[in-house]
Amino acid sequence: MDFLALVLTSVVVQFAYGALTIGNLELGLVATMIFLLGSVVREEYSFANYLQLRGHAWRCFSLWSVVSLLALAIGFLSNVTGETSRAAFVLTSTLGFVALFAERATLTRFVRSSAAAGGVSARRLFLVGFEKDIEAFTYRYKPWTCGMTVVASVVLRETEHTLDDDLTLAAASARMLRPDDVFILSPWSRTDVIDKCVTAFLRVPARIHLGPERVLDRFANAHIDKVGAISSLSLSGDPLNLFEVAAKRAFDIVVSALALVALSPLLLLCALAIRLDSRGPALFYQRRYGFNRQTFRIVKLRTMTTMDDGRHVKQATANDPRVTRVGRILRRYNIDELPQLFNVLRGEMSLVGPRPHALAHDQLFERRIALYARRHNVKPGMTGWAQVNGLRGEIDSPEKIRQRIEHDLYYIDNWSLPLDLWIVFLTVFSRKAYRNAV
Numbered sequence: 001m002d003f004l005a006l007v008l009t010s011v012v013v014q015f016a017y018g019a020l021t022i023g024n025l026e027l028g029l030v031a032t033m034i035f036l037l038g039s040v041v042r043e044e045y046s047f048a049n050y051l052q053l054r055g056h057a058w059r060c061f062s063l064w065s066v067v068s069l070l071a072l073a074i075g076f077l078s079n080v081t082g083e084t085s086r087a088a089f090v091l092t093s094t095l096g097f098v099a100l101f102a103e104r105a106t107l108t109r110f111v112r113s114s115a116a117a118g119g120v121s122a123r124r125l126f127l128v129g130f131e132k133d134i135e136a137f138t139y140r141y142k143p144w145t146c147g148m149t150v151v152a153s154v155v156l157r158e159t160e161h162t163l164d165d166d167l168t169l170a171a172a173s174a175r176m177l178r179p180d181d182v183f184i185l186s187p188w189s190r191t192d193v194i195d196k197c198v199t200a201f202l203r204v205p206a207r208i209h210l211g212p213e214r215v216l217d218r219f220a221n222a223h224i225d226k227v228g229a230i231s232s233l234s235l236s237g238d239p240l241n242l243f244e245v246a247a248k249r250a251f252d253i254v255v256s257a258l259a260l261v262a263l264s265p266l267l268l269l270c271a272l273a274i275r276l277d278s279r280g281p282a283l284f285y286q287r288r289y290g291f292n293r294q295t296f297r298i299v300k301l302r303t304m305t306t307m308d309d310g311r312h313v314k315q316a317t318a319n320d321p322r323v324t325r326v327g328r329i330l331r332r333y334n335i336d337e338l339p340q341l342f343n344v345l346r347g348e349m350s351l352v353g354p355r356p357h358a359l360a361h362d363q364l365f366e367r368r369i370a371l372y373a374r375r376h377n378v379k380p381g382m383t384g385w386a387q388v389n390g391l392r393g394e395i396d397s398p399e400k401i402r403q404r405i406e407h408d409l410y411y412i413d414n415w416s417l418p419l420d421l422w423i424v425f426l427t428v429f430s431r432k433a434y435r436n437a438v
Contacts, residue, residue, distance in 0.1 A: 001107060002039065005099040006032040013092045028092060031071035038063050050104075050111040051146055055414070060100045062418030068093040115147035126174050127153040128167075128197060129185025129211065137185050137211055151177045156186075156193070163193065167200040174204045185211040240378070240415060247417055252351050255424070256344040263338055270301055270326075270335060277326040278305060283339060285309070288356035293376045296348040298356060301336040303327025313358040317394050333434065334427070340382045352420040353381025354408040355392075365401055375408050378415075383433070385411040385419075388426035390435040 010028030039045060044059065072089065125148050127134050134153050143150060154170040156163055174182060182204060184197040194210065201208050216222050216235075225234035240248065271282035284302040286309045287295050304322040308314065316323065316331075323331065330336040343349040349356075354375040357365065366372045386392070386407035395401050411419070427433045 001103050002036060002100060003032060005103040006035065006096050009096045009099045010092050013088055013095060027071050027075045027089065030074055031067050031093075031096075034070060035064060035067045038067060047111075047147055050108045051115060052112070053105055053108045054410075056104045056108065057101055058416070058419045058422040060104065061097055061422055062416065064093070064097050064100060065418070068096070111147070115145060123148045123181055124177075124179045125150045126177060126179035126182045126206065127185055128170050128182065128201075129154075129156060130158075131155045133185040133187070133211065137183070140217075151179050163196065167196055171200045171204055174201065174206065179206050181207045181209055183209045183211050188213055236374075244415070244417075248350060248415075248420065249347070251417060251420060252344050255351055256341045259338075260341045260345070263341075266335070267301075267338060270330060273326045274302055274324070274330075278324045280305070280307070286313075287359050288380065289359065289362050289376060290348050290356065291376065291379045293373075295359070296343070298349070299339045299342055301327075301330055301339055303331050303336045309358070313360045315361070315394050334383075337382055344382065348379070350379040350381045351383070352411075352423045353379050353384055354411070355384050355387060356380035361395075368398075369401065369405055371409060372405055374412065375405070378412055383423060383427040384408060385423060388423050388430055388433045390432040392433075392435070 007028065010025060010032075014025065042059075042063070043049075044063075049056075125143055127137065127150060129137075134155065138150070138153075152173055154166065154173065156166045156170075182201050184194060184201075186193045186197065188194070188210070198208060222233060222235050225232050274280075274282045280302055282302060284300050284304075284307050285297045286300070286307075288298045290296045303324060304316070304320075304327060305324060306322050327336070340349055344351055356362070384407070386404045389407055391400070391404045391407060395404070411423075
């Protein structure tokens with residue numbers, strides 16, 4: 001489907017542009033084949049990737065962008081670009097991404113509906129453990145909705161004699177049913193049971209899994225780590241390595257500096273409008289928590305008649321009387337946030353990251369939500385994954401802050417430079433990024 005989407009896009013663009021040229025088709029085919037090879041290397045076509053749409057957009061965007069540039073370089077070196085229309089190539093690159101995402105969205109919807117109906121099965125599971133643990137596992141994860149089929153569930157009994165008999169029968173059943181995966185569902189504290197289960201199922205040609213403890217649901221990237229002779233279950237690590245930190249910082253400096261130069265006339269006009277509209281300064285400073293919970297002063301265009309920065313900060317609400325006439329326009333289009341480009345240049349913020357809250361709100365949310373403090377493991381951002389998904393404005397319910405935290409933690413656990421580029425793009429061009437502004 002990826003192949004058809006890209007090739008058809010290339011052909012349609014050429015006909016729409018006026019003529020079908022060999023150079024354009026050659027570059028389109030080269031780009032398509034490189035994209036398919038890159039997707040195979042990245043295991044893009046694994047079944048699990050098509051059980052949810054999240055992540056497909058920026059993965060397609062990042063790979064297709066690199067592939068387009070690489071194809072153009074190949075065309076230049078092979079002297080094919082002389083026959084190629086530059087406008088047609090740019091249009092093919094743009095519409096190619098749109099076609100890829102639309103095709104994958106359609107495929108994901110089909111796979112999810114088929115998996116939920118039991119029509120698609122990627123893995124065959126064999127469950128063994130105590131009754132309450134098997135029930136909890138099936139209720140919590142519902143494996144049949146993820147393209148998995150449970151071929152059998154063997155309930156173990158507590159006594160040592162019956163446990164050995166149960167495991168002997170379970171292993172024999174597993175050899176006959178030939179599952180892909182065996183899940184041992186027992187509390188991790190029951191090492192005696194786990195040892196016996198592992199010993200029994202090592203003779204079965206299937207992958208053996210130690211069923212998840214509830215605590216693992218809190219960590220998206222938990223994995224087995226080995227340092228020397230020490231093996232451990234790594235729950236979390238540094239959000240970014242040294243190279244990633246350098247790349248993100250370089251991106252922040254270049255983009256924020258260029259944006260400040262380009263937007264300086266707009267900022268001056270807004271500052272003048274604020275001064276003419278109401279009494280007070282054009283800029284508003286407020287303390288926020290940054291990386292590692294270090295305090296800094298965020299700078300914004302003033303949009304209210306008040307400038308709270310103490311222990312009690314009232315959130316802006318819909319039709320808030322404190323918001324000025326000019327301020328309402330600035331907040332509607334996120335223009336009041338533009339001076340934070342100076343915070344980005346100073347290294348206090350990043351272009352993309354979890355949005356910082358006023359100190360009073362930050363301290364309140366941290367007491368109520370267990371994983372809220374993880375947001376401080378990276379620099380706060382001018383925009384973020386939550387904001388481009390419409391999660392902004394007043395927080396007047398536990399559900400709203402929960403959704404924001406989930407999106408912020410997803411960003412922290414799945415950061416990449418292409419994701420930052422995608423979020424910046426959505427911040428400017430997506431309707432969701434302007435939703436719920438107050």
